Amino acid sequence: MKNILIIxxxxxxxxxxxALALQFKKGAEEACNAVNLISLREIDLKFCIGCLSCQKTGKCVLKDSMNELLPVVRNADVIVLATPVYYYSMSGQLKTFLDRLNPLYGQDNKFKEFYLLATAADTEKSAMDGTVKGVQGFIDCFEGVKLSGxxxxxxxxxxxxxxxxxxxAEAYEMGKSVQ
Ligand SMILES: Cc1cc2nc3c(=O)[nH]c(=O)nc-3n(C[C@H](O)[C@H](O)[C@H](O)COP(=O)(O)O)c2cc1C
Structure with a gap:
């Protein structure tokens, strides 16, 4: 059983x-995992101001929902990112969220695996390349962490x-495969 956080x-x-996030959740819960889904539209999420004080203190100087969310992210085994493609990249909302995870950079975090669920109007799979590259670039900054699907x-x-x-169906099966 894994502790899964879906963003x-x-x-x-x-x-x-x-819809893909909910399908993943359904599959993952059927596989007896504990799943927590957080919608960014429901939280107070400010932009990173780039002060880098988090690299000295491990804490963010901003006061918003991320103060409570950081330990939740840090203690998840698996993190699932669900995003629309906006101008051939991840959505700005997701990018802002990932920027705000900077206090976890260089820390001993529990998470070892990420999954990405992305949707786009374009019918070519290459429409996802920018989004995958951006998410992979983030993950590569965390030692021993991989993009599993x-x-x-x-x-x-x-x-x-x-x-x-x-x-x-793929999102459901991917969720079900996490154990
Ligand atoms: C601001 C904006 C930019 C978008 N840019 C792209 C794009 O570059 N390529 C594409 O294929 N679809 C693009 N779309 C379409 C969305 O990616 C698509 O409708 C997606 O399924 C929306 O996901 P959602 O329903 O979860 O928000 C864009 C939509 C919006 C609102």
Whole structure:
């Protein structure tokens, strides 16, 4: 049994990446994991101001939801990032969240695995390249941590369209495979 944290980065309620996040959650819970899903639209998330004081103190000078969330991220075994593709990159909301994890850089964190669930209107899988590269670049900054799986929900634009793609079942199966 693993302690899984899913970060739902779309602000669009019922959106495509959220649908993949819920599918992953369903599969992971059926495999008896403990799953915590956090939607970024429901938290107070400020931009990193780049002061780097977190590298001396391990704490962030900003006061918002990240003060409570950092220990939750740090103690998860597995972290799942679900995001829409915005201009061939991850959404700004997800990027802001990852920037705010800087206090965990160089720390002895529990997480060892990440998964990425991304959706885009474009029908080519290459539409995900910028998003995967950005997420992989973040993960590579943490020793011994890997990107274990990526679901590419391409051709998903209007709400409900990802449900008709192979990615919908893939997200469920990926969640179920975590043990
Ligand atoms: C600001 C913005 C930028 C977008 N940029 C892209 C893009 O570069 N490539 C693409 O294929 N789709 C793009 N899209 C479409 C979304 O990626 C797509 O609709 C996705 O499924 C939305 O996920 P969500 O429903 O979880 O928010 C963009 C949408 C928005 C709102």
């Amino acid at each position: 739902n980065a779309t602000y669009r309620r019922g959106g495509n990446s959220e 990526v679901v590419c929900g391409v051709g998903a634009d209007a709400i409900g369209t990802v449900q008709n793609s192979a990615a919908f």
